[in-house]
Amino acid sequence: MIYLDVLLLVNFLAAYFFLLAAGALSGQRARFGRMLLGSTLSALSSLILFVPEQPYGxxxxxxxxSALVITAATFGWRNKRRLLTACCWFAALNIALAGVVLLAILRTGTPLLQTGNLTVYLRVSPLLLVGLSALCCLAVELGLRLLNKPKPTKQIVGLELELAGTILHLRAALDTGCHLIDPITCLPVLVVSFPDAQNRLPQILRDYLTAWFAGKPPGDPPPHTRLRLIPCRTASQHSLLPGFAVGNIGLITTNGILGLGRTAVAFAPQSFGSEHYEALYGNDFL
Incomplete structure (x- = not known):
């Protein structure tokens, strides 16, 4: 007898740990809400156990x-290569757990096994299966921390984007603590220092941001722009940064411009204190 509530709960918790591990292995970090969505879809996918046996294909x-849909719901479609990497790791971790279960069955000869449509159900303690999933996630985290070589704290890249009808070229540095998200698209945001980059901005945009940060009514956003209010949380305060939707941000490479897709740019009122860059991006931006 299979208890539906136990089946769904165990698969939900196991999927949560596997998605954490898959995200770590593919260099991504999903928000908590997306993690819950992906875990829920994974739990529902296990219901194929009750479907009549289908052809192997x-x-x-x-x-x-199902693995592709689950990882896409968790990490998004923006970076296809990272999505495929996360999907493969998620599937591999599930297969590895199933292999451990089957190994235990072969060793012990337990009759408490039920399979169907490539889904394995072992009627043992749910805490054991969830614990194995958590140990797998912990092993991945420890392995990455032990094996990864230290990276430079600042990796500077050149970026190209269009704002208010003007093509801008900015230098951006990697900041591992930068995790701003556009609340409309849920995509990572490039943070630009207004004092450092203002001389590169078109005059109409410069006037608008100057009034904004001075606490004066800025008026309507400049033509050909879409205003975004980007929540920003720091150790000392919470605020809303003015930002603008950008159709595409391009990474400047030796072989030309590599498009990174649509996102948003937020402007910060303070200088970043460097002559080498005017913007900051997080690990999940590129």
């Missing part, structure tokens, strides 16, 4: 498609 296609 259908079973395999379902497993691959």
């Amino acid at each position: 259908v079973q395999l296609a379902y497993k691959l498609a």
Whole structure:
């Protein structure tokens, strides 16, 4: 007898840990709400256990498609390579857990096994399965911390974007603590220092931001721009930064401009204190 509530809960918790591990292995970090969404979809995908046995090709296609949908719901579609990497790691971790379960069955000869459509159900303590998933996630985190080589604290790249009809070229530095998100698109945001970059901005945009940071009514946003209010939380205060939607940000490389997709740019009122860059980006931006 399979208890539906136990089946869903165990798969939800196991998926949560596996998505954490897959995100760490693919260099991504999803928000808590997206983690819950991906875990819920993973739990629901286990209901195929109750479906009549399908041809092997259908079973395999379902497993691959469900893994892709789950990781896409968790990490988004923006970076296809990272999405595919996370999908492969998520599927591999699930297969690894199933392999451990099958190994235990072969060793002990337990009759408490039920399989269907490439889904394995072992009627043992749910805490054991959840604990194995948590240990897997912990092992991945420890392995990454022990094996990863230290990276430079600042990695500077050149970026190209268009604002108010003007093409801008900015230098951006990696800041691992930068995790601003556009609340509309849920995409990571590039943070630009207004004092450092104002000489590169068109006059109409410069006047608008000057009035904003001076606490004066800035009026309507400049033509050809879409205003965004970006929540910013620091150790000392919470605030809303003025920002603008950007159709595409391009990474300047030796082979040309590499498009990074649509996102938003937020402007900060303070200088970043460097002559080498005017903007900051987080680990999940590129």
